[in-house]
Amino acid sequence: MAQLRRQARVPSQPPATTTTPTPPPALDVRGVRKSYGATVALDGVDLVVEPGTIVGLLGRNGAGKTSLVSVVAGLLRPDAGRVLVDGVDIAHEPRRARALIGLAPQDTGVYLPLSVRDNLRFFGGLSDLHGRERATRIEEVGAALMLDELMDRRARDLSGGERRRLHTAIAVLHRPRLVLLDEPTTGADVQTRRELLRLVTNLSREGSAVVYSTHYLQEIEELGAGVALIDHGRIVARGALDELIRQYGSSALELSFTGAVPPAANVAGSRVTGTTVRIATDDPAATAALVLGGLGAGASSLCSMEIVRPTLESVFTTLTGQRLSREVEPAA
Amino acid sequence: MSSARRLGTIVAHELRLARHDPVSIMVLLVFPVITIAFLKPAFRPALVEGGFTHANGAEHVVPGQAVMSAFFIVSLVTFSFFSEHGWATWDRLRASRATSFEIIAGKSLPRIAIGIAQLGVLLIAGVVLFGLHIRGNGFALVPLIVTFSVCLVLLGVAVTALCRTAQEAGAFAYLGMVLFGAIGGAFVPFDLLPAWARAIAPLTPTYWAMRGMRSVVLDGQGLGGVGLPCAALAGMGIVFAFVARRRLRFDETKSGWA
Ligand SMILES: Nc1ncnc2c1ncn2[C@@H]1O[C@H](COP(=O)(O)OP(=O)(O)OP(=O)(O)O)[C@@H](O)[C@H]1O
Ligand SMILES: [Mg+2]
Numbered sequence: 001m002a003q004l005r006r007q008a009r010v011p012s013q014p015p016a017t018t019t020t021p022t023p024p025p026a027l028d029v030r031g032v033r034k035s036y037g038a039t040v041a042l043d044g045v046d047l048v049v050e051p052g053t054i055v056g057l058l059g060r061n062g063a064g065k066t067s068l069v070s071v072v073a074g075l076l077r078p079d080a081g082r083v084l085v086d087g088v089d090i091a092h093e094p095r096r097a098r099a100l101i102g103l104a105p106q107d108t109g110v111y112l113p114l115s116v117r118d119n120l121r122f123f124g125g126l127s128d129l130h131g132r133e134r135a136t137r138i139e140e141v142g143a144a145l146m147l148d149e150l151m152d153r154r155a156r157d158l159s160g161g162e163r164r165r166l167h168t169a170i171a172v173l174h175r176p177r178l179v180l181l182d183e184p185t186t187g188a189d190v191q192t193r194r195e196l197l198r199l200v201t202n203l204s205r206e207g208s209a210v211v212y213s214t215h216y217l218q219e220i221e222e223l224g225a226g227v228a229l230i231d232h233g234r235i236v237a238r239g240a241l242d243e244l245i246r247q248y249g250s251s252a253l254e255l256s257f258t259g260a261v262p263p264a265a266n267v268a269g270s271r272v273t274g275t276t277v278r279i280a281t282d283d284p285a286a287t288a289a290l291v292l293g294g295l296g297a298g299a300s301s302l303c304s305m306e307i308v309r310p311t312l313e314s315v316f317t318t319l320t321g322q323r324l325s326r327e328v329e330p331a332a
Numbered sequence: 333m334s335s336a337r338r339l340g341t342i343v344a345h346e347l348r349l350a351r352h353d354p355v356s357i358m359v360l361l362v363f364p365v366i367t368i369a370f371l372k373p374a375f376r377p378a379l380v381e382g383g384f385t386h387a388n389g390a391e392h393v394v395p396g397q398a399v400m401s402a403f404f405i406v407s408l409v410t411f412s413f414f415s416e417h418g419w420a421t422w423d424r425l426r427a428s429r430a431t432s433f434e435i436i437a438g439k440s441l442p443r444i445a446i447g448i449a450q451l452g453v454l455l456i457a458g459v460v461l462f463g464l465h466i467r468g469n470g471f472a473l474v475p476l477i478v479t480f481s482v483c484l485v486l487l488g489v490a491v492t493a494l495c496r497t498a499q500e501a502g503a504f505a506y507l508g509m510v511l512f513g514a515i516g517g518a519f520v521p522f523d524l525l526p527a528w529a530r531a532i533a534p535l536t537p538t539y540w541a542m543r544g545m546r547s548v549v550l551d552g553q554g555l556g557g558v559g560l561p562c563a564a565l566a567g568m569g570i571v572f573a574f575v576a577r578r579r580l581r582f583d584e585t586k587s588g589w590a
Binding site for chain 1: 337348349352353419422425427429
C-alpha cells in the first residue's frame with residue numbers, strides 16, 4: 001500500500017491520480033529585493049531549491065550572496081518579495097521556519113571561551129535537542145567534521161580551520177531541512193575542504209536541501225551541485241551544472257608546438273601565446289580535424305593537442321562579462 | 333514547555349560563560365572589601381555626629397560600597413550582549429528557535445542572581461569582617477536587594493539598547509556607577525551631600541537602595557522601611573524596560589569585543 005502511494009507521487013503521473021500533494025520545495029524565494037540605502041544588494045531574486053539537492057550560489061564579492069542567505073534565514077527583512085521554507089513563510093511564521101533552517105554565516109561564530117562540546121551542546125539545546133539524542137548527534141557531527149579529538153578544547157584554542165569546522169557543525173546539528181552555508185571553506189585546508197564537501201553531499205543524501213555560497217567553481221563541480229549564478233543582486237543563471245555549461249560555456253582547442261606556431265594553425269577565433277595557439281570553437285573535434293589537415297609539414301612540430309572543455313568559469317564570463325576568480329586573472 | 337527549556341538552556345550557558353570571567357568576581361567582591369577596609373574609619377565621625385553614637389563606620393561604608401560595586405552588574409549585562417557581536421554569535425542566536433524574550437531573559441536572570449548574591453555576600457562579610465551591626469530586621473533587606481538587582485539588570489539592557497559600540501556602553505556603565513554612586517549617597521552619606529545633589533538624588537537607583545539599607549541598618553526598621561524604596565526601584569526598572577523595548581533592535585549591527 002505504502003509502495004503504491006510512493007509510486008503515485010512520481011512527478012510524471014497526472015495530478016488526478018496523486019493521493020498526496022507533492023511536497024513543497026525546501027526553499028522558494030520569490031521577487032526578493034533588499035537595498036541598504038542607495039546600494040541595491042538584491043534586485044528581485046527568484047530561487048527554488050528542492051529537498052535533497054545542493055545549490056551552489058556563485059558570485060563575486062558584493063554580488064549579494066550573504067544578503068540572500070540572511071534574508072532566507074530571517075535575519076534580514078526584505079524590502080519586497082517572500083521566502084517560503086518547506087512551505088512556511090518566514091515573514092509570517094518566523095519561528096516555525098527558523099526551526100527548519102541550519103545556518104552557518106560567513107563570519108565564524110562560536111563561543112570562544114567555551115569548549116567545542118559546550119558550543120555544540122548549547123546550540124543543540126536551542127534547537128530543542130536534549131539528552132541522548134543530542135549526545136548522539138554531537139558524536140555524529142563531530143566525527144563527520146573531524147572534531148572528535150577536539151571536543152574538550154576551548155574554541156579560542158582551535159586553529160582557524162578547526163574553528164570553521166565547529167562553525168559548520170553547529171549549523172547541521174539538528175538535521176535542518178534547509179542548510180545555508182555561506183562560504184564554508186573560507187580558510188580551510190585541503191582535508192577540511194574535503195570533509196566539508198563530503199558533509200554537504202551526505203546532508204543532501206539524507207534529504208536536506210543545501211544552499212552553498214562560494215567563490216570556488218571547483219567546489220561546485222566537485223559537489224555536482226546545481227548552480228545559481230548571482231550578479232549585482234540578480235540570479236543570472238540557474239540550472240544543472242552540465243546544462244549551464246552546454247548552454248553558455250565556450251570550448252576550445254589548444255595546440256602546442258616545439259617552435260613557432262605555423263601560420264596554418266592561425267585560423268579564425270585563434271589566439272597565439274608563445275608557442276601555443278588556442279582556438280575558440282563550439283565543435284573542438286571538427287576543428288581539430290580541419291586544423292590538423294591544414295597543417296601539412298607544420299604538423300611535425302606539434303607536441304600536444306588538447307580539447308579544452310567548457311567550464312563553469314567560462315559560463316560565468318559569458319553571463320557577466322567578468323571573470324569570477326581573481327587568481328586566474330593576469331597580475332596587474 | 334519547550335520555551336521554558338530553551339530559557340533554561342540559555343541561563344545555563346550564560347552561567348558557564350560567567351565562570352570563565354574571574355575578573356568580574358574581583359570587581360564585584362574583592363575590590364569593595366578592600367575599599368570598605370580603607371573607608372570604614374573615615375566615616376565613623378560622620379555617623380556619630382549624626383546621632384548614631386555606637387556606629388563604627390561600617391553602617392554606611394558596607395552598604396555604600398556594596399551598592400556602588402553592584403553597579404558593575406550593568407556592565408556585565410552590556411558585555412553579555414556586546415560579546416555576542418564580538419564572537420559573531422549574535423546572528424546565530426537570532427537565527428535559532430529562541431525568541432527575543434528568551435534571549436533577553438536568559439541573559440538577565442543569571443545576572444540578577446549574581447547581583448543578589450554579590451549584595452548578600454558583601455553584607456554578610458560586613459557583619460563578619462567589619463562589625464556591621466544591623467539594627468532592624470536583616471531579612472527586610474532581601475526584597476530590597478532583589479528589586480535593586482532587577483533594576484540594575486534592566487538598566488543594563490536599556491544601556492545596551494542605546495549604545496552602538498561596546499566602548500560606548502562601557503563608558504556609560506562606568507559613568508553611571510560613579511555619578512549615581514556619588515549623587516545617590518553611596519559614597520558620601522546623603523546628609524553630607526551638597527544641596528543640589530540632594531535635590532536630584534531621588535532620580536538615581538542608588539539613592540533608593542541606600543535609603544532602604546539605611547532605614548534597616550541604622551534606623552532599625554523592618555519591611556516598612558524598604559516599601560517605598562522597593563516601589564521606587566521597581567518603577568525605575570519599568571522605565572528602563574520600556575526604554576529597552578522601544579530602542580532594542582535585534583537586527584542592529586553592533587561593534588563588540590570578544
Ligand atoms: N550592512 C550593509 N550596509 C550597507 N551595504 C551593505 C551592507 N551589507 C552589504 N552591503 C552591500 O550589499 C551588496 C551585497 O553584499 P553581500 O554581502 O550580500 O555580498 P556577497 O555576495 O556576500 O559578497 P562577498 O563574496 O564579499 O561575501 C554589496 O554591495 C555590499 O557592499
Ligand atoms: Mg558574503
